[in-house]
Amino acid sequence: MGRVEIRSVSKLFGEVRAVDHVDLATDEGEFLVLLGPSGCGKTTLLRMIAGIETPTSGDLVIDGRVVTDMPPRMRNIAMVFQSYALYPHMTVYKNIAFPLRARGIDEGTVRKKVEWAAGMFKIGRLLDRKPRELSGGERQRVALARAMVREPSVFLLDEPLSNLDALLRTSAREELRQFQRRVGVTTIYVTHDQVEAMGLGDRIAVMSQGKVRQIGTPLDIYQWPADTFVATFVGSPPMNLIEQEDVLLGFRPETFRPSDAVEGSEGMVTFPFEVTYLEYLGAERLVYGNVGEKSHARHIVSRLPGSLTLPLESGKTYPFAVARRDLRRFHRKSGLAFSGETA
Amino acid sequence: MSGPAHPAEPGGGDRGGILDREGALAKLLIAPAVIYIAAMIGAPFVLAILYSLSDATTGDPGLRLVGVQNFQAALSDPVFRLALRNTFVFTLVSQSIVIVLSRVLANALLKPFRGKWLVRFLIMLPWTAPISLGTIGWLWMFDSIFSPIDWVLRYLGMLGTASALFGANTNMYWLGVPGLAMASVILVNVWRILPLATVIQLGGLSSIPKDLIEAAEVDGATPWRRTLMITIPLTLPIVSIAFLFGVVFTFTDLVVVYVLTRGGPVHMTQVLSSWTFFKGIEAGDLAQGAAISLFMFPVLAVAAIFILRMARRTEVV
Numbered sequence: 001m002g003r004v005e006i007r008s009v010s011k012l013f014g015e016v017r018a019v020d021h022v023d024l025a026t027d028e029g030e031f032l033v034l035l036g037p038s039g040c041g042k043t044t045l046l047r048m049i050a051g052i053e054t055p056t057s058g059d060l061v062i063d064g065r066v067v068t069d070m071p072p073r074m075r076n077i078a079m080v081f082q083s084y085a086l087y088p089h090m091t092v093y094k095n096i097a098f099p100l101r102a103r104g105i106d107e108g109t110v111r112k113k114v115e116w117a118a119g120m121f122k123i124g125r126l127l128d129r130k131p132r133e134l135s136g137g138e139r140q141r142v143a144l145a146r147a148m149v150r151e152p153s154v155f156l157l158d159e160p161l162s163n164l165d166a167l168l169r170t171s172a173r174e175e176l177r178q179f180q181r182r183v184g185v186t187t188i189y190v191t192h193d194q195v196e197a198m199g200l201g202d203r204i205a206v207m208s209q210g211k212v213r214q215i216g217t218p219l220d221i222y223q224w225p226a227d228t229f230v231a232t233f234v235g236s237p238p239m240n241l242i243e244q245e246d247v248l249l250g251f252r253p254e255t256f257r258p259s260d261a262v263e264g265s266e267g268m269v270t271f272p273f274e275v276t277y278l279e280y281l282g283a284e285r286l287v288y289g290n291v292g293e294k295s296h297a298r299h300i301v302s303r304l305p306g307s308l309t310l311p312l313e314s315g316k317t318y319p320f321a322v323a324r325r326d327l328r329r330f331h332r333k334s335g336l337a338f339s340g341e342t343a
Numbered sequence: 344m345s346g347p348a349h350p351a352e353p354g355g356g357d358r359g360g361i362l363d364r365e366g367a368l369a370k371l372l373i374a375p376a377v378i379y380i381a382a383m384i385g386a387p388f389v390l391a392i393l394y395s396l397s398d399a400t401t402g403d404p405g406l407r408l409v410g411v412q413n414f415q416a417a418l419s420d421p422v423f424r425l426a427l428r429n430t431f432v433f434t435l436v437s438q439s440i441v442i443v444l445s446r447v448l449a450n451a452l453l454k455p456f457r458g459k460w461l462v463r464f465l466i467m468l469p470w471t472a473p474i475s476l477g478t479i480g481w482l483w484m485f486d487s488i489f490s491p492i493d494w495v496l497r498y499l500g501m502l503g504t505a506s507a508l509f510g511a512n513t514n515m516y517w518l519g520v521p522g523l524a525m526a527s528v529i530l531v532n533v534w535r536i537l538p539l540a541t542v543i544q545l546g547g548l549s550s551i552p553k554d555l556i557e558a559a560e561v562d563g564a565t566p567w568r569r570t571l572m573i574t575i576p577l578t579l580p581i582v583s584i585a586f587l588f589g590v591v592f593t594f595t596d597l598v599v600v601y602v603l604t605r606g607g608p609v610h611m612t613q614v615l616s617s618w619t620f621f622k623g624i625e626a627g628d629l630a631q632g633a634a635i636s637l638f639m640f641p642v643l644a645v646a647a648i649f650i651l652r653m654a655r656r657t658e659v660v
Binding site: 047051052071072073077078079081082083085087089098102103146150 | 552554561562564568573576577
């Protein structure tokens with residue numbers, strides 16, 4: 001149970017195409033991440049799966065059933081909102097019990113299930129509190145418990161970690177991943193944060209301007225971006241792009257190193273790299289500069305491990321090299337990767 | 344020394360003007376409000392208490408205290424007891440209608456539709472017009488002979504023939520029949536308070552985060568359950584405020600009754616405020632008028648306490 005198919009779904013808000021002919025299908029029990037910048041249509045797509053928005057065209061299928069025109073309550077999905085959307089006038093217990101009571105489940109079963117869900121998220125001692133008496137992390141757990149309590153076939157999450165502080169976010173991410181593995185519910189997770197996407201997703205669908213640009217495992221997305229958008233959106237700092245005739249040549253900053261630090265020169269492409277400035281970030285060093293040839297973005301970046309203490313100064317030019325197998329080629333006009341070069 | 348000038352250092356010689364001394368500034372800024380309340384509310388209130396314990400008349404407003412005999416006289420007066428009862432009927436019935444209608448209107452106004460601004464404008468209109476002018480308009484509507492309402496009823500065949508729904512008379516005599524007169528007064532008051540209540544309800548409804556409604560939808564709640572479990576509890580504090588404001592406005596209102604019926608027919612629409620006016624000003628018995636008006640005080644005080652409590656609750660949620 002828990003297979004979501006999106007068949008050529010579009011959503012127009014007036015003249016604006018928020019979602020543009022998206023085709024997507026999850027596997028059972030998969031953790032799929034919708035990744036993209038704000039306004040790319042990822043949240044709209046999630047809301048259509050939930051049934052809060054109606055697609056302008058196309059169909060949504062959950063477990064083989066066309067649900068396009070069904071109200072949310074008939075879809076057996078659960079959703080965690082970015083704001084958590086806890087009912088402020090209800091205690092934690094009543095919040096978690098709400099989806100069960102809405103289904104007319106008897107109070108004995110409700111109590112058992114609420115206690116089960118609260119135990120799973122370690123919020124048993126908070127059941128009598130109101131949401132305003134909870135910390136951000138506790139609220140997030142309550143929202144997850146409320147979503148899980150009725151054992152939905154699909155679990156939708158809309159940036160559920162974005163309201164947590166950085167430290168909590170990392171641990172919450174890990175917990176969420178472990179929890180999803182344990183329960184095995186198909187999960188669709190929306191985020192603009194590529195670190196979250198890479199860390200959580202079995203697969204990632206990268207979206208931009210209402211379209212899915214690429215769908216694949218985190219490794220595919222990072223190593224073999226389907227176009228220059230994915231190449232520059234995923235990865236921080238993004239993939240370097242330089243223009244060579246009709247081709248854009250791309251390579252990741254960590255593959256671009258001083259020739260002196262590379263053993264042997266076989267299979268290497270060397271560029272004269274004029275360093276403009278350096279950033280020392282502790283674990284790593286970012287070296288900004290240009291390579292003479294026209295670079296696509298303003299700068300070319302090299303990312304060196306902090307352990308590499310080779311002296312570099314701004315204003316000087318050094319030979320830098322990148323392995324041929326780390327080079328990616330994109331059509332200059334369309335931005336698409338050369339065919340046969342994506343995994 | 345060159346470079347930018349330093350701001351005055353704390354504890355330095357420069358104490359700054361009144362604008363820098365927060366304590367003094369606070370007193371200065373709050374003074375107008377305190378003076379206003381003391382002069383326009385406090386003083387008349389004290390005066391009313393003194394008058395109610397005296398035998399003052401408009402001809403002789405000197406203060407000779409006579410104890411509580413004005414209150415005893417008021418309580419033994421059947422017109423006063425009728426006015427007291429009418430005040431509660433008038434207030435509670437009209438406010439109950441207002442709360443229901445304003446919720447319906449507010450719900451409708453939340454939805455987008457063509458010409459919404461015009462509807463909003465029309466709904467707000469009664470609130471912006473002076474009460475007395477609007478009520479005089481209604482006086483004409485309820486005219487015993489030329490009432491357009493009667494005309495419409497006659498046109499529809501509901502009035503003026505032997506078999507008509509409202510009888511064979513050519514007119515309803517809205518303000519001349521006891522039950523109808525009370526209904527008319529209530530109707531006009533509803534018309535007058537409705538805009539304010541609608542705006543308050545609209546504020547309450549639109550302050551509910553959309554997420555909550557959507558979450559309830561995804562959680563499987565039917566529209567009816569969403570209203571009952573989410574919308575109503577979340578707007579309850581603000582609806583209570585709308586209700587209590589309406590109660591205060593209606594309880595103390597003189598204009599609607601004064602313009603439409605003057606308390607008639609035979610005191611059937613007499614309320615405390617109108618009876619205060621007729622006794623204390625028109626009949627000249629200041630002491631009696633003051634005593635009658637003070638009977639409103641406990642109800643208003645309780646309403647005020649509840650308003651303040653509710654206001655605090657809305658702040659917390």
